[in-house]
Amino acid sequence: MPITTCVFDAYGTLFDVSAAARQAASEDRFPGLADRWAEVANHWRLKQLQYTWLRAVANAHTDFWQVTQNGLDWALEATGLDGDPALRQRLLDLYSELQAYPEVPDMLRALKEAGMQTAILSNGSPAMLDGAVQSAGIGAVLDDVLSVESVGIFKPAASVYQLVEERFACDKSEVLFVSSNGWDAGCATGYGFHTAWVNRASEPVDRLPWTPAHILSDLRPIPDLARAQ
Numbered sequence: 001m002p003i004t005t006c007v008f009d010a011y012g013t014l015f016d017v018s019a020a021a022r023q024a025a026s027e028d029r030f031p032g033l034a035d036r037w038a039e040v041a042n043h044w045r046l047k048q049l050q051y052t053w054l055r056a057v058a059n060a061h062t063d064f065w066q067v068t069q070n071g072l073d074w075a076l077e078a079t080g081l082d083g084d085p086a087l088r089q090r091l092l093d094l095y096s097e098l099q100a101y102p103e104v105p106d107m108l109r110a111l112k113e114a115g116m117q118t119a120i121l122s123n124g125s126p127a128m129l130d131g132a133v134q135s136a137g138i139g140a141v142l143d144d145v146l147s148v149e150s151v152g153i154f155k156p157a158a159s160v161y162q163l164v165e166e167r168f169a170c171d172k173s174e175v176l177f178v179s180s181n182g183w184d185a186g187c188a189t190g191y192g193f194h195t196a197w198v199n200r201a202s203e204p205v206d207r208l209p210w211t212p213a214h215i216l217s218d219l220r221p222i223p224d225l226a227r228a229q
Contacts, residue, residue, distance in 0.1 A: 001173045003194060003229045006111050006222065007146075007164050009155075009179035010122035013198055013219075014104050015132050017045050020094035030087050036079050040091075043075035049181070052123055052154035061152050063125040068095060096128065100136035103220045108141035110223040117168055119144045121161070121177070123154050143168075156187035164193075176226050178219070185212035194229055196222065 011017050018041040024030050025037035033040065048071035055061055072091060076082040111118050119142060122129055129145045144167055151159045164175055172192035179185045183206045185197040190210035197212035198219055205211055214225060 001171060003176045003226045004174040005117040005168050005170050006176045006226050007119045007121045009181060009184055010120050010124050010129060010132065012180035013178060014100055015098040016101055019099045020091050023094050024090050032081055040075050040079050043078050044071050047071035047074045056154045056157060063149060064123045065125050065128055096131045097135035098132050100138060103218055105138055107219045107222055108138055111226065112141050114223060114227060116226060117143050119146055121146045121164060123148050125149055155184055158191055161188055161191040176229065178222060182206040182212060183208060186210045189213060196225060
């Protein structure tokens with residue numbers, strides 16, 4: 001079947017998760033972050049993801065905003081920057097309005113012009129996702145924003161991917177799922193979606209039972225890829 005529905009992970013895929021730390025580091029009031037923002041951003045993202053996996057396995061779900069705060073607190077302590085409450089609050093405020101990658105608006109617009117349905121499928125809570133979508137100005141080119149909060153478990157649980165079929169009344173084979181997380185794209189392959197991994201950092205492929213069908217350096221090829229399936 002041809003692709004009818006293109007679904008995107010949010011954080012790291014459409015929205016630049018390093019933007020909060022990078023922006024705060026450029027502000028004079030946080031000199032301690034200037035040389036360490038990349039380290040903070042990397043720790044923050046890794047712990048954020050690890051905590052989703054651990055909570056899913058332990059059946060201890062909470063919303064993604066809590067996980068995001070927990071990950072940040074670990075990152076700040078690990079880098080010796082945990083003594084500044086104003087820095088913590090500024091980073092969280094910036095995370096609520098993350099920048100989209102530059103190619104995102106045109107890419108989504110091209111999909112809509114080609115008659116595709118478009119959506120986000122994310123670990124993010126509805127409030128977080130709403131803030132990011134509004135800040136990026138991409139709401140008009142999305143048909144829906146789907147959150148794991150409706151099923152109470154984080155990706156890569158199959159019940160999360162199933163939300164796409166339920167919302168759009170489509171078959172798995174009609175879905176192109178796009179993520180910046182290799183494990184997410186790989187597990188979505190195992191679920192039955194067509195997949196693309198946006199591997200901006202040129203990382204190795206995760207050693208899982210499934211691998212992404214396509215590996216890209218950014219999102220620009222997605223409209224052509226969707227039409228070619």
